[in-house]
Amino acid sequence: MKISVIYGTDTGTTRTVAKTIARKLPKASLRHITDASREDFESSEFLILGSPTYCLGELPDDWTKALPLLSAVDMTAKRVALFGTGDQLNYPDSFVDAMGILYDAVTAHGADVTGPTEAIGYQFNKSEALRNGKFVGLALDLDNQANKTEARIESWIQQII
Ligand SMILES: Cc1cc2nc3c(=O)[nH]c(=O)nc-3n(C[C@H](O)[C@H](O)[C@H](O)COP(=O)(O)O)c2cc1C
Incomplete structure (x- = not known):
């Protein structure tokens, strides 16, 4: 199965995460x-x-x-997993919203999105990345919870493979 990790970033945090994820998946391209x-x-x-989130809830x-x-792109035969970086302390009303925007974009074209995660262990008010109380993918906050990142990535990778 061909796996591609594709990311956006303004200041490099999401690149670091994307590299870590790609390293854990055999033959994934980045x-x-x-x-x-x-x-x-x-x-x-x-x-x-x-993707990170910017501008109060934007890609x-x-x-x-x-x-x-x-x-x-026809996404109907594709599996998609999403990860988002954000800052729950400074942006508690739009935490990792961009992941929700990507979710809407790919599901609108038929993608099967895998890898939802529990919204436990975070402190925020609102997020567009929630569906039925869960994040649509992996939510990371390296600004405030960098020490939880490695374990979160590892357990998510186990889930999506
Ligand atoms: C101007 C600005 C706006 C931001 N807006 C949000 C936001 O609305 N929601 C959120 O969760 N994080 C927000 N953040 C935090 C970034 O998403 C977070 O720092 C992320 O890790 C940056 O990733 P990057 O280094 O890959 O660009 C914002 C950061 C800045 C500087």
């Missing part, structure tokens, strides 16, 4: 979203997409620009 082509999406059976610009590319 791409920044601005370097990802339609072929990268189409040839992958399992897409792992990651960063690199992901926003790539949304038309996502829309052009």
Whole structure:
């Protein structure tokens, strides 16, 4: 199965996480979203997409620009897993919202999203990344809970493989 880890980042945190995730998956390829082509999406059976949240609940610009590319890809035969980085202390009303935006974008095109996680161990008020009380993917907060990141990634990887 071809696995691609594709991420956006403004200041590098999500790149670090994406690298860690890719290292744990045999033969996964790693791409920044601005370097990802339609072929990268189409040839992958399992897409792992990651994004930080900016501007009170928005995708960063690199992901926003790539949304038309996502829309052009038939996702019906694909598995997708999502991860998001955010800051629950300073942005408690839009914590990891971008992961919810990506969820809506890929499910609108038929993707089967795997890897939901419990919203336990975080402190926030609102998140667009919640569906039925769970995060749609892996929520990470390296600004405030860096020490929980490795264990969260490890247990999520076990879940999605
Ligand atoms: C101006 C600004 C706005 C932010 N807005 C949010 C937000 O709405 N929700 C959230 O969870 N985190 C927010 N964050 C935190 C970032 O998502 C977080 O620091 C993330 O780890 C950055 O990832 P990157 O280094 O890959 O860009 C914001 C950070 C900044 C500087």
